[in-house]
Structure formats: C-alpha cells, structure tokens
Amino acid sequence: GPAWGRQPDWRDGTAWSEEIRAELGHFGADYWIRPEESSGTALGAIGVLESAIEEIQPAIALGPATSLGRDQLPHLAARLGLGLTGDAIGVEMDPSHGLLALKPAFGGQLVAPIASRTLPAFATLRAGVLDRSEPDRNRAPAEILEFGDEETLMEPHWHDFVRETELGGVDLDQASLVICAGFGLGGDEHMAKVTRLAEKLGGVVCGTRRVCDLGWLPRQAQVGLSGRYIGPHVYLGLGVRGSFNHTVGIRRAGTVIGVNNNPKAEIFAASDLGVLGDAPAMLEALLAVARG
Ligand SMILES: Cc1cc2nc3c(=O)[nH]c(=O)nc-3n(C[C@H](O)[C@H](O)[C@H](O)COP(=O)(O)OP(=O)(O)OC[C@H]3O[C@@H](n4cnc5c(N)ncnc54)[C@H](O)[C@@H]3O)c2cc1C
Incomplete structure (x- = not known):
C-alpha cells in the first residue's frame, strides 16, 4: 500500500x-500487532x-521466508520452543x-508435507507462492494490539533500512x-541486451x-527450486532448457514463451508458445521491434 516504507509514526x-x-x-486482517514502544x-x-x-x-503462525524472515523467525521459534518449517513452497x-x-525434497522430485508437533504450527513461506488476495474495501480497519518486547538477548543497532531492488528497478x-x-544465450555479453529489452517492455x-x-x-535473479518463485503474466525464456528445477519456479506464470534451438528441449513442454530457433537472434529481433 502507499503507506508502507515510510518512517513510522506510532x-x-x-x-x-x-x-x-x-x-x-x-x-x-482483524488485528495489527505492534510494539508498545518501537526499539527498532x-x-x-x-x-x-x-x-x-x-x-x-494462535493455532498457526506464518511468516515470510525473506532475508529478514529467515534471519528473525528462527530466533522466535527457538525462544518459544517451537518447531519451524523454513522456506515452504x-x-x-x-x-x-x-x-x-x-517442502521440496530430493532435488524437487517430490514435495514433502511437514506437520508440526508443536503449537502454533509455524512455517515461513517463500515469497510469491501464495496468490495475492483481492482487497475488500468495505472491510473494517484492523484493530491495534500492542505488546511489549521481552528482555532482549543483546542489542544490535539499526543503522539504516535498504530496500533491495531488482535489475530494472522493479520487484x-x-x-x-x-x-x-x-545458458543458451551463449555469453555474459548478452545480459546487457536482455536488460535493455526488459526495460523497453x-x-x-x-x-x-x-x-x-x-x-x-x-x-537474487535466480528463479526456480533454489531461487525465486514468480507469477508474471508473461514469462519469456531465452535459451532456457526448462529443467524441472527451474520451471517449478514459474508454475504461477500466465503465458510461458520458450525460445530454444533444440526441438526436444523440456521448456517446450512447459510453454504455451514455443519458438524453435536461435535465442541471441530472437533477442536482437525483439530489441529491433520493441518500442520504448
Ligand atoms: C537441487 C537443485 C536445485 C536447482 N535449482 C535450480 C533453480 O533454482 N533454478 C534453475 O534455473 N536451475 C536450478 N537447478 C539446475 C537445473 O537443473 C538446470 O541445470 C538449469 O536450470 C539449467 O540452466 P539453463 O537452462 O540455463 O542451461 P542448460 O541446461 O545448459 O540449457 C541451455 C539450453 O539452451 C539451449 N540452447 C543452446 N544454444 C542455443 C541457442 N543458440 N539458441 C537457443 N537455445 C539454445 C539448449 O538446447 C539448452 O536447452 C537446480 C538443480 C538441482 C539439482
């Protein structure tokens, strides 16, 4: 929302x-949990x-498997004596x-369902695996519940908050x-062109x-089992083989377009539109026609 990211005034x-x-x-949300006093x-x-x-x-506690969540929530689980399933998909x-x-297991060959022996069942979820809910503008504002922070183990100092942005500046x-x-693009030298095409489009x-x-x-640009899970309207793969370990990360994508010079490439099985041809040539052709 528009208010996120601004300096909080409690x-x-x-x-x-x-x-x-x-x-x-x-x-x-029914409640907004926040500190009585922000130590920051x-x-x-x-x-x-x-x-x-x-x-x-609560019966269930879920948190984000972002770098902040991965850093802080295991501390919380340890302090409460809870199990934690980290980085669930x-x-x-x-x-x-x-x-x-x-949780993906054995290199993504199977997905293991993990139940918790402790309550609340606690898990962190990888960003992008849940669909964004539609806001209900008639719903009442969340009530504020304030809690104090228990004595802390040590006091780190918060210097600054830096938001990580992607290549192209969009999340x-x-x-x-x-x-x-x-890899089928053939070399490092094509990355600037891919970025230029993305910017144009x-x-x-x-x-x-x-x-x-x-x-x-x-x-942080890696998509797939050990990277990010994304759900764009359109995914264009240039010289991507389409291994399961990669395509598991684009399951929520709308239209998938694969460009590969091997008719047997796995990416075609995951694509709505397949282009059999040279990926660098396709990149040049798209750059030539893309406006912006
Ligand atoms: C536990 C585990 C986790 C993994 N996690 C991930 C992950 O998160 N993300 C991920 O991506 N991978 C992951 N992998 C690796 C994955 O299995 C593949 O090895 C990787 O995705 C292959 O990358 P690629 O398609 O770029 O390269 P390659 O496998 O080398 O494929 C290149 C493709 O380009 C095509 N090609 C070659 N030249 C051209 C040309 N001139 N024009 C058009 N096409 C061309 C080839 O036909 C080929 O299909 C993981 C693997 C394991 C075991």
Whole structure:
C-alpha cells in the first residue's frame, strides 16, 4: 500500500497509522500487532511477536521466508520452543494433522508435507507462492494490539533500512513481464541486451541457476527450486532448457514463451508458445521491434 516504507509514526490517529489499519483490514486482517514502544531492533521485534503469540495462542503462525524472515523467525521459534518449517513452497490444511507446510525434497522430485508437533504450527513461506488476495474495501480497519518486547538477548543497532531492488528497478515478485536468460544465450555479453529489452517492455530480468552460477546475473535473479518463485503474466525464456528445477519456479506464470534451438528441449513442454530457433537472434529481433 502507499503507506508502507515510510518512517513510522506510532501515534494513533495519524494519517500513517490510519492508512495502515485500513489497508490491513481490506486485506483480511482483524488485528495489527505492534510494539508498545518501537526499539527498532530485530530482537525487539522478535520480543513483540513472542509476547503476542503467548497471549493470543494462535493455532498457526506464518511468516515470510525473506532475508529478514529467515534471519528473525528462527530466533522466535527457538525462544518459544517451537518447531519451524523454513522456506515452504505452500501450505495445506489436513483434517487430522492441521497445517501441512510443503517442502521440496530430493532435488524437487517430490514435495514433502511437514506437520508440526508443536503449537502454533509455524512455517515461513517463500515469497510469491501464495496468490495475492483481492482487497475488500468495505472491510473494517484492523484493530491495534500492542505488546511489549521481552528482555532482549543483546542489542544490535539499526543503522539504516535498504530496500533491495531488482535489475530494472522493479520487484521480480511484482513484475508482469519477466525475461529469463538461459545458458543458451551463449555469453555474459548478452545480459546487457536482455536488460535493455526488459526495460523497453517494462519487464524484469531473471536467470537460470546455470546463468547465476556463472555470474552472468546476480544470485537474487535466480528463479526456480533454489531461487525465486514468480507469477508474471508473461514469462519469456531465452535459451532456457526448462529443467524441472527451474520451471517449478514459474508454475504461477500466465503465458510461458520458450525460445530454444533444440526441438526436444523440456521448456517446450512447459510453454504455451514455443519458438524453435536461435535465442541471441530472437533477442536482437525483439530489441529491433520493441518500442520504448
Ligand atoms: C537441487 C537443485 C536445485 C536447482 N535449482 C535450480 C533453480 O533454482 N533454478 C534453475 O534455473 N536451475 C536450478 N537447478 C539446475 C537445473 O537443473 C538446470 O541445470 C538449469 O536450470 C539449467 O540452466 P539453463 O537452462 O540455463 O542451461 P542448460 O541446461 O545448459 O540449457 C541451455 C539450453 O539452451 C539451449 N540452447 C543452446 N544454444 C542455443 C541457442 N543458440 N539458441 C537457443 N537455445 C539454445 C539448449 O538446447 C539448452 O536447452 C537446480 C538443480 C538441482 C539439482
């Protein structure tokens, strides 16, 4: 929402606070849990969540498997003595086991459902695996519940908050067009062109693991089992083989277009539109016709 990312002003009734309450309510939240006093530290936030979980005793607690979530939520699980299924790719409800957190196993050959022996069942979910819910603008704003942070183990200092942006400046998770660079593009020298094409078309660049292993693109651009899960309207794979370990990351994509010079390439099985041909030549051709 528009209010996220601004410097928080905790006073009730401020425009910032009301905007957040309304936005949370529209997206289905009944409560907004926040600190009585913001210490601004990671451990302070864990302390607040710890108090909230002890007080509310929810059946399920879910958090994001972002770098922040991966850093902080295992601390929280340890402090509450809870198990934690980290980095799940989905969740299901089971009548006898309650929450099942889905984890890829054996290189993605199977998905293991993990039930929790402790309550609340606690899992972190990889960004992009859940569909974005439609806001209900008639829903009431979330109520504020404030908790104190328990004594912290140590006090780190919060210097600055840096938002990581993707190549092209747009979030890979939010992008409606994603162009994926595969090893079949042939070399590092094509990456600037892929980025230029994405910019012209208002999209974002991602890569296969092989391309990221080679350093042609940064690691955060990797899509697939050990990378990001994305759901753009259009995915264009240039010289991507289409191994399961990659295509598992584009299951939510709308139209998948694969360009490969091998008619047997697996990407064609995952594509709505397949182009049998040379990926660098296709890149040049698209650059020539793309406006912007
Ligand atoms: C546990 C595990 C986790 C993994 N996680 C991921 C992951 O998160 N993401 C990921 O991407 N991979 C992942 N992998 C690796 C994955 O299995 C593949 O090895 C990788 O995706 C292959 O990358 P690629 O398609 O770019 O390269 P390649 O396999 O080398 O394929 C290149 C393709 O380009 C085609 N080609 C060659 N020249 C041209 C040309 N001139 N024009 C058009 N096409 C051409 C070839 O026919 C080929 O199909 C994982 C593997 C394991 C075991």
